[in-house]
Amino acid sequence: MKIGKGLFPNEWKTSSFDIDYKDYYDSGFRGIIFDIDNTLVPHGKMGAEQLVSFIAGLKEIGFKLILVSNNSRERNQKFASPLGLDYIYKAGKPSVKGYREACNRLDIPAEKMLCIGDQLFTDIWGGNRSGMHTILVNPIDPAEEVQIILKRKLEKPVLALYRKQLDKYESDYPDHRRPEGKAKIGNNLGEKGRSHRNR
Numbered sequence: 001m002k003i004g005k006g007l008f009p010n011e012w013k014t015s016s017f018d019i020d021y022k023d024y025y026d027s028g029f030r031g032i033i034f035d036i037d038n039t040l041v042p043h044g045k046m047g048a049e050q051l052v053s054f055i056a057g058l059k060e061i062g063f064k065l066i067l068v069s070n071n072s073r074e075r076n077q078k079f080a081s082p083l084g085l086d087y088i089y090k091a092g093k094p095s096v097k098g099y100r101e102a103c104n105r106l107d108i109p110a111e112k113m114l115c116i117g118d119q120l121f122t123d124i125w126g127g128n129r130s131g132m133h134t135i136l137v138n139p140i141d142p143a144e145e146v147q148i149i150l151k152r153k154l155e156k157p158v159l160a161l162y163r164k165q166l167d168k169y170e171s172d173y174p175d176h177r178r179p180e181g182k183a184k185i186g187n188n189l190g191e192k193g194r195s196h197r198n199r
């Protein structure tokens with residue numbers, strides 16, 4: 001399987017807050033789909049003040065943003081309104097339906113969309129199927145729900161294959177960005193200042 005196909009993300013970053021968004025905008029990307037839980041905030045938590053300025057910063061760059069989540073309408077609404085974000089709830093990821101709807105609402109074609117999430121089997125798979133540039137991030141919350149921990153176990157062999165694939169691709173594409181870390185569960189919010197590139 002190639003990078004950016006199937007379950008393999010185009011890129012793998014430590015956290016949503018460790019991505020050079022300006023760089024993506026300059027390369028032509030115009031919209032961002034964010035997953036909510038464990039991607040922007042710990043599971044079930046509300047956004048902090050720093051999240052408000054993070055979102056404002058992205059808008060300032062010129063990005064249009066939308067949340068696409070498998071969570072309930074209530075969860076989406078409560079999370080999204082203080083941030084002034086549009087959302088698609090119960091998206092049924094990895095179904096492409098929510099992703100297509102997101103493109104329609106933002107009026108941006110899939111190939112100009114970044115899709116950022118912490119789960120291979122929902123966020124990344126759905127984003128790839130929709131033709132978006134997918135970025136896997138390590139999950140934020142160390143105290144994850146049992147069913148998510150089980151999913152992580154299923155993700156493990158896929159990520160191992162992905163790493164192998166990256167090794168192969170590195171010789172063909174020396175500019176390809178390698179993932180920064182293992183898919184360990186950890187709070188990456190504190191790592192914002194660290195260099196996230198290893199070219």
Ligand SMILES: [Mg+2]
Binds near residue numbers: 036037117
């Ligand atoms: Mg998530």
